Amino acid sequence: MTVTALVAPTVAGYEASADLAALVVRTTHDDQLELGAEQLRLACKCAHCTRARFDGRFPARFPGIAITDIGDLGYGLNISFSDGHNRGIYPKPYLLSLAER
Template sequence: MDAPSTLRNSRSEARLFLEWADGGRREISHARLRGACPCSQCKAARLRGAIGVVDHDVRLERIALQGYGVQLVFSDGHERGIYPWEYLRELGSAALCS
């Protein structure tokens, strides 16, 4: 899957907004992104049922492009997950944009 044509992080709204050339639009809360981290440690924790509650105040601090996706750095210090574009598209809810 191609990278989105638009990628915007809103700290004030605590949401990541993505838009693809085909018209697909998604928005994902920072807490949802953090809770769905695809790194091996977070995946293993989810499989063991040992996941903690993500603080609703967690914020996405930095985005590092990785070609097939993005590495996200959160305010709680977590920065291990690389989120592929297709995963973000599936994870997000369709944005209602006027």
């Protein structure tokens, strides 16, 4: 009897695109996914952004936003943006779920 285990892909590598407008993610299943900087900024779940959404102050768009830095925390990425926002931590499974949308 052969047992085949289905293992969900995980993040194997990442980098900002050459124009800084996207995060390119490579998975353990050899997929390459691209997440736009605006999509990521809109998906930030930090306390500051969560509160801004609750108060109705969160922008509907971030046109022209760029990724300025990426810090790897092991379980997730801390992504900084050209608008100065650098509080967001994106768990790696969350990044993969965003790519599926």
